[in-house]
Amino acid sequence: MSSREQVPDEVWSEIFCLLPRDNLEALSLTSSNFKDISRPLLFAHFKFHPYAFHGRQTDIVLLPSEAEITSSLNRLDFWASDGIARHVRSCQIIPWQAGRSELLFTEATTQSRYILLESFFQRLELFTGLQHFHGDGIHFTQAAVTTLCHALALTKVLLIQCSIADGEHIDPMSLQLGVSSFSFINGVTHDDGIGLWIPLLRPQHLRELHLTCHPRFFGEDLAAIPRFPHVHTLTVTANYSTMSYNLAVLSKFPAVQIFMMRGWGLVQDGAGAPVNASTVLPVIQRYTCGCETMGLFLHRRTLTHLTVQHCNPRDFTEQLRGTNNSITSFDITFDGFDMSVLRGICDFFPMLTELRIRSECEVEEDDGEHINDIATTFFTELEDFTAFQATLQRLAIIWRFEYIDQDESDEAYSHEVEIPKLNELRDVLVERCPGLTTLWLDGDDFLFHWRKSSQGADEEYSTVDEDDAKTRRKTLNDFWAA
Amino acid sequence: MVLLVTSDNEQFQTEKDIVERSVLIKNMLEDVGESDQPIPLPNVSSSVLKKVTQPSTGPTEIDVRGRYLSTASTTVESPSRPPILEQSQDETRKRTTDISEWDQKFITVDQEMLFEIILAANYLDIKSLLCRRWLQDGSQHDQGARPPEEIRKLFNIVNDFTPEEEAQIKKENEWAEDR
Numbered sequence: 001m002s003s004r005e006q007v008p009d010e011v012w013s014e015i016f017c018l019l020p021r022d023n024l025e026a027l028s029l030t031s032s033n034f035k036d037i038s039r040p041l042l043f044a045h046f047k048f049h050p051y052a053f054h055g056r057q058t059d060i061v062l063l064p065s066e067a068e069i070t071s072s073l074n075r076l077d078f079w080a081s082d083g084i085a086r087h088v089r090s091c092q093i094i095p096w097q098a099g100r101s102e103l104l105f106t107e108a109t110t111q112s113r114y115i116l117l118e119s120f121f122q123r124l125e126l127f128t129g130l131q132h133f134h135g136d137g138i139h140f141t142q143a144a145v146t147t148l149c150h151a152l153a154l155t156k157v158l159l160i161q162c163s164i165a166d167g168e169h170i171d172p173m174s175l176q177l178g179v180s181s182f183s184f185i186n187g188v189t190h191d192d193g194i195g196l197w198i199p200l201l202r203p204q205h206l207r208e209l210h211l212t213c214h215p216r217f218f219g220e221d222l223a224a225i226p227r228f229p230h231v232h233t234l235t236v237t238a239n240y241s242t243m244s245y246n247l248a249v250l251s252k253f254p255a256v257q258i259f260m261m262r263g264w265g266l267v268q269d270g271a272g273a274p275v276n277a278s279t280v281l282p283v284i285q286r287y288t289c290g291c292e293t294m295g296l297f298l299h300r301r302t303l304t305h306l307t308v309q310h311c312n313p314r315d316f317t318e319q320l321r322g323t324n325n326s327i328t329s330f331d332i333t334f335d336g337f338d339m340s341v342l343r344g345i346c347d348f349f350p351m352l353t354e355l356r357i358r359s360e361c362e363v364e365e366d367d368g369e370h371i372n373d374i375a376t377t378f379f380t381e382l383e384d385f386t387a388f389q390a391t392l393q394r395l396a397i398i399w400r401f402e403y404i405d406q407d408e409s410d411e412a413y414s415h416e417v418e419i420p421k422l423n424e425l426r427d428v429l430v431e432r433c434p435g436l437t438t439l440w441l442d443g444d445d446f447l448f449h450w451r452k453s454s455q456g457a458d459e460e461y462s463t464v465d466e467d468d469a470k471t472r473r474k475t476l477n478d479f480w481a482a
Numbered sequence: 483m484v485l486l487v488t489s490d491n492e493q494f495q496t497e498k499d500i501v502e503r504s505v506l507i508k509n510m511l512e513d514v515g516e517s518d519q520p521i522p523l524p525n526v527s528s529s530v531l532k533k534v535t536q537p538s539t540g541p542t543e544i545d546v547r548g549r550y551l552s553t554a555s556t557t558v559e560s561p562s563r564p565p566i567l568e569q570s571q572d573e574t575r576k577r578t579t580d581i582s583e584w585d586q587k588f589i590t591v592d593q594e595m596l597f598e599i600i601l602a603a604n605y606l607d608i609k610s611l612l613c614r615r616w617l618q619d620g621s622q623h624d625q626g627a628r629p630p631e632e633i634r635k636l637f638n639i640v641n642d643f644t645p646e647e648e649a650q651i652k653k654e655n656e657w658a659e660d661r
Contacts, residue, residue: 006597006601007597007600007601007604011600011601011604014604015600020627021659022627023627023628025627025655025658026627026628026629026630026633027630027633028651028655029630029643029648029651029652029655030630030633030634030637030639030641031634031639031640031641031642031643032642032643034633034639035651042655042658043658047660075657078654078657079657
């Protein structure tokens with residue numbers, strides 16, 4: 001004999017975890033028992049708006065009406081109340097978008113502008129189970145930073161376009177932010193206060209660090225930068241022309257396995273000489289970079305996954321000398337490519353099991369019909385391409401075209417293109433690469449994907465409809481990650 | 483095929499890829515390796531296991547990935563499989579409200595069986611797939627949630643709130659949302 005009482009609360013709780021919000025609200029209204037089970041889920045994530053901005057114009061702080069401010073404060077007090085605050089696991093503090101919100105905003109006075117923000121930080125300590133803090137466009141004071149540092153359960157902090165008020169004293173000797181993940185995203189051309197945050201981080205706790213901000217992120221004094229012995233994932237934005245400085249900073253992260261570097265400028269040391277990265281990031285496994293800095297870690301034996309963002313095929317092939325026997329997964333975005341580039345990739349990476357190539361090119365539009373023969377020709381020629389390694393398991397080739405106005409003197413593309421039979425191409429590829437399990441072939445106007453199943457029917461999709469392809473394309477990341 | 487033995491000692495031959503949707507059975511199969519050893523399920527009765535693994539009757543709609551779809555698009559004859567065991571957990575999270583004929587049949591089981599199935603699903607570690615569908619009712623409520631009154635009826639719940647308390651919870655739930 002089973003009854004509702006025999007189903008333990010923990011089981012209900014796990015079931016409730018999978019339900020959308022409106023279902024949880026309905027369940028919370030059925031009985032006090034279901035209310036108690038649904039509350040931790042309904043009140044796990046707190047989103048709060050402390051003021052409003054017009055777009056990214058952050059120098060003028062706007063506030064809603066007095067009544068709306070009072071309502072926001074009442075809501076904040078409810079969330080900070082005894083029965084609710086302990087359920088809060090994450091906070092997102094983000095300004096309203098004036099213009100998109102239904103509320104009306106006016107410019108705040110100097111005295112009142114941070115009334116809601118300060119009220120939030122005054123109550124932050126009540127959220128005793130807070131694990132994630134996400135601040136967007138937040139103006140930090142010493143008091144706010146101190147409160148954040150005292151949130152003991154906090155493991156992850158993400159700060160986007162945040163600033164620290166002028167003249168605030170942040171003392172790294174008395175304050176520490178013991179999080180395992182810290183992300184700071186800001187403009188790269190102005191001083192943004194990252195130098196005040198970095199000394200607060202505890203090197204023994206930190207595992208992930210993402211910095212998209214002013215490049216001299218650790219200050220000029222390299223000797224003063226601590227070692228971060230446990231950081232395994234690192235993202236930085238760097239000025240490539242000061243690469244010696246960048247590499248000296250990177251040498252403080254000896255355990256990094258996943259590294260992403262974005263930046264600008266010519267790759268040089270400070271004095272214009274070539275750089276040598278042979279001793280930094282000794283255990284790097286996955287590297288995401290631009291074409292300019294691909295060479296820094298390309299021949300590292302530990303490197304198995306390489307992702308190169310937007311690249312000219314000529315600049316890319318110039319860097320391929322010899323072979324690379326360690327990289328098994330390669331992902332690149334070109335501005336146009338052809339068979340010879342593909343052959344160069346296959347020759348250079350003989351151990352590849354996973355290859356994803358995206359080609360983005362501009363083509364001239366003839367009369368608005370948006371079709372050309374670049375992708376169809378490529379896929380037709382791919383049937384005779386024999387350079388793929390037999391070890392290849394996953395292949396994606398994606399063509400994206402941007403159509404620009406036709407220059408009358410140029411030849412227009414023909415509409416009469418024949419779309420190759422991609423399921424037949426799949427059969428040819430499987431014959432050449434018996435281990436092939438996953439295929440995604442996207443010609444912009446048509447799309448084919450296939451996944452081998454170990455349990456019977458393979459999964460296959462094919463369309464020559466531009467709109468269907470557009471919809472299906474959105475599933476690429478899920479498909480590829482599965 | 484895998485041989486399952488229920489608490490009342492009935493034996494069921496079931497396709498491996500179906501039963502592997504249960505995390506518990508999958509782990510057990512990994513433990514016993516390639517042997518034909520029966521998998522004992524001491525917490526699941528035969529009547530419940532039938533409900534969890536029995537095929538639906540008639541045509542089922544399967545998408546190109548071989549997964550179950552209950553919305554009408556392309557109908558093809560397919561091996562009959564219970565949708566519960568066909569969907570991955572992620573898909574269940576994404577898909578909100580489809581109620582198939584199979585589910586509706588399921589919903590009509592008596593309350594005792596309902597709770598037994600929940601407990602069995604918990605034991606077999608496929609509960610996410612089961613219970614979500616019972617709590618939602620897209621067909622009748624325009625893809626919204628089941629109203630509280632219906633949930634009470636479904637699970638035999640006594641409303642222990644005063645009207646004032648109910649009004650207060652509604653107000654607090656509004657505060658839960660982003661504003």
